[in-house]
Amino acid sequence: MSMIAAFYGSKSILITGATGFLGKVLMEKLFRTSPDLKVIYILVRPKAGQTLQQRVFQILNSKLFEKVKEVCPKVHEKIKPIYADLNQKDLAISKEDMQELLSYTNIIFHCAATVRFDDPLRHAVQLNVTATQQLLFMASQMPKLEAFIHISTAYSNCNLKHIDEVVYPCSVEPKKIIESMEWLDDAIIDEITPKLIAGRPNTYTYTKALGEMLVQQEGGNLNVAIIRPSIVGATWQEPFPGWVDNLNGPSGLIVAAGKGFLRSIKATPMAVADLVPVDTVVNLTLAVGWYTAVHRPKPTLIYHCTSGTINPCNWGKMGLQVLATFEKVPFERAFRRPNADFTTNYFTASCWNAVSHRAPAIIYDFYLRLTGRKPRMTKLMNRLLRTISMLEYFINQSWEWSTYNTEMLMSELSPEDQRVFNFDVSQLNWLEYIENYVMGVKKHILKEDMAGIPEARQHLKRLRNIHYLFNTALFLIIWCLLLARSQMARNMWFFIVSFCYKFISYFRASRTLKI
Numbered sequence: 001m002s003m004i005a006a007f008y009g010s011k012s013i014l015i016t017g018a019t020g021f022l023g024k025v026l027m028e029k030l031f032r033t034s035p036d037l038k039v040i041y042i043l044v045r046p047k048a049g050q051t052l053q054q055r056v057f058q059i060l061n062s063k064l065f066e067k068v069k070e071v072c073p074k075v076h077e078k079i080k081p082i083y084a085d086l087n088q089k090d091l092a093i094s095k096e097d098m099q100e101l102l103s104y105t106n107i108i109f110h111c112a113a114t115v116r117f118d119d120p121l122r123h124a125v126q127l128n129v130t131a132t133q134q135l136l137f138m139a140s141q142m143p144k145l146e147a148f149i150h151i152s153t154a155y156s157n158c159n160l161k162h163i164d165e166v167v168y169p170c171s172v173e174p175k176k177i178i179e180s181m182e183w184l185d186d187a188i189i190d191e192i193t194p195k196l197i198a199g200r201p202n203t204y205t206y207t208k209a210l211g212e213m214l215v216q217q218e219g220g221n222l223n224v225a226i227i228r229p230s231i232v233g234a235t236w237q238e239p240f241p242g243w244v245d246n247l248n249g250p251s252g253l254i255v256a257a258g259k260g261f262l263r264s265i266k267a268t269p270m271a272v273a274d275l276v277p278v279d280t281v282v283n284l285t286l287a288v289g290w291y292t293a294v295h296r297p298k299p300t301l302i303y304h305c306t307s308g309t310i311n312p313c314n315w316g317k318m319g320l321q322v323l324a325t326f327e328k329v330p331f332e333r334a335f336r337r338p339n340a341d342f343t344t345n346y347f348t349a350s351c352w353n354a355v356s357h358r359a360p361a362i363i364y365d366f367y368l369r370l371t372g373r374k375p376r377m378t379k380l381m382n383r384l385l386r387t388i389s390m391l392e393y394f395i396n397q398s399w400e401w402s403t404y405n406t407e408m409l410m411s412e413l414s415p416e417d418q419r420v421f422n423f424d425v426s427q428l429n430w431l432e433y434i435e436n437y438v439m440g441v442k443k444h445i446l447k448e449d450m451a452g453i454p455e456a457r458q459h460l461k462r463l464r465n466i467h468y469l470f471n472t473a474l475f476l477i478i479w480c481l482l483l484a485r486s487q488m489a490r491n492m493w494f495f496i497v498s499f500c501y502k503f504i505s506y507f508r509a510s511r512t513l514k515i
């Protein structure tokens with residue numbers, strides 16, 4: 001019997017960010033392995049015209065939860081959505097709800113965050129720092145609380161090359177940053193942001209670092225642990241391989257590459273692609289929750305959930321495998337045939353962007369205009385290139401994360417728990433994982449059916465023919481222009497034509513002689 005599963009069996013659990021990528025997989029695993037748990041409270045806000053109940057209904061009726069409904073048929077009754085907005089003071093939780101949460105919560109998993117790289121500092125601080133502070137304050141009033149698990153990111157200290165499982169201080173105290181956000185105006189915040197984030201590429205990584213500091217400073221009397229996953233990707237094994245439902249991290253690039261929008265990228269092929277499957281992160285999170293509650297380690301432990309030091313894969317290998325999978329399972333209605341040119345040179349990357357990305361978009365928009373339709377490709381391409389420029393920082397360098405605490409935790413688990421809550425990435429077969437990831441993107445994000453593969457192949461063949469035709473036409477046009485304008489080009493042309501003529505005559509003559 002799994003000790004971890006039994007531990008959660010009698011608990012009331014509070015999850016923030018349960019509607020997000022990681023949160024959904026966390027809930028799924030909890031219900032599947034501990035179907036007797038008391039309740040999972042989730043802090044949710046209404047979104048896109050959907051009420052809380054509609055959002056929960058949609059999650060529970062998704063493919064991800066199919067197995068859960070078999071082992072825990074009363075899952076609808078065990079999940080309690082609580083109205084909350086992490087952007088608001090006191091998280092906008094009603095008094096009654098707050099009372100219930102304070103009275104019954106045993107474990108908190110704090111996953112909610114803004115993961116956008118371009119968020120203004122004020123917004124990123126509100127979500128990743130202030131909301132964390134408010135949640136810690138709530139936690140301090142929970143008599144039954146056994147553990148508070150905070151999800152951070154391995155990139156919170158990406159200004160360093162080697163990162164240990166410790167909290168590194170930022171130059172300004174998080175509480176001072178929170179205070180200053182109350183009186184500074186937006187223009188001044190924008191001005192000081194580059195100085196504050198110093199060495200980091202965006203407000204996301206900086207505010208996650210501030211969040212960690214706060215958890216360490218204010219979680220003093222609580223049982224707190226921090227988990228730092230690197231780049232979280234599709235599921236490896238559970239509940240089935242290849243589940244993914246958003247475009248963050250590599251998923252967006254896989255879509256863009258498979259659809260033929262993205263054909264080259266400024267990336268270092270030998271740099272480590274530190275990806276971790278989302279089910280691995282969830283297994284580690286649940287094991288940390290159990291260990292923190294039962295063993296109450298002091299001081300606060302930080303756990304790196306990374307793959308690079310244990311089972312490294314690099315971006316070059318990943319790109320090739322992604323491309324190989326497109327051959328097997330092409331995406332439908334591609335704009336161009338998939339390709340993956342990696343370059344580390346800024347100038348080459350700019351040339352590829354002009355030739356491979358911007359020019360085809362302009363030509364396609366011209367075609368749309370000619371056929372009376374609204375042009376859209378240039379706009380889409382500009383957005384894609386902007387996204388890529390934000391990801392470039394992460395795909396052109398390598399980091400090294402130590403994993404002593406994560407290894408220690410592994411050794412503390414029973415063989416059964418090591419199997420049920422497996423977070424050992426040394427067992428991961430990258431080629432198989434990437435193939436399943438790409439197929440998952442096709443199925444669960446693009447909602448494409450495998451039955452459409454023959455048609456997708458035909459479409460790619462048509463694109464190849466158009467490509468050859470286009471290149472031939474372009475060559476001929478350039479050649480004719482050259483012939484018209486340059487004596488040297490004309491000389492070369494006569495030389496080539498006469499050489500071919502002589503060659504054919506010689507070939508014919510030698511055949512006649514043989515006969």
Ligand SMILES: CCCCCCCCCCCCCCCCCCCC(=O)SCCNC(=O)CCNC(=O)[C@H](O)C(C)(C)COP(=O)(O)OP(=O)(O)OC[C@H]1O[C@@H](n2cnc3c(N)ncnc32)[C@H](O)[C@@H]1OP(=O)(O)O
Nearest residue numbers: 115116117153247248249250252253257263264340387394
């Ligand atoms: C050449 C061949 C390549 C072969 C493939 C090989 C794979 C290489 C993979 C490399 C991946 C590297 C990833 C590194 C990530 C490091 C992560 C650090 C770890 C973390 O802790 S952070 C968690 C991850 N967070 C993110 O990934 C967030 C990134 N996204 C953003 O910050 C914003 O979305 C962004 C990029 C600023 C865009 O903002 P905005 O312009 O306002 O637009 P929207 O968000 O509304 O989206 C617009 C449009 O773009 C689509 N979209 C969103 N994200 C991506 C993406 N990552 N890639 C591609 N497309 C994306 C989105 O769906 C929208 O589409 P519409 O059609 O709806 O308009």
Ligand SMILES: NC(=O)C1=CN([C@@H]2O[C@H](COP(=O)(O)OP(=O)(O)OC[C@H]3O[C@@H](n4cnc5c(N)ncnc54)[C@H](OP(=O)(O)O)[C@@H]3O)[C@@H](O)[C@H]2O)C=CC1
Nearest residue numbers: 017018019020021022085086087111112113153229231232
């Ligand atoms: N994805 C990755 O590659 C990595 C993620 N992480 C960390 O993992 C955690 C989970 O990330 P992930 O699941 O990928 O992110 P998602 O963007 O998928 O999910 C974010 C969650 O936070 C919630 N949230 C955001 N703003 C608010 C708000 N104002 N009020 C209430 N809820 C809000 C979202 O709710 P809603 O659905 O309403 O928007 C959603 O449930 C984060 O802490 C992130 O920093 C760490 C490393 C890598």
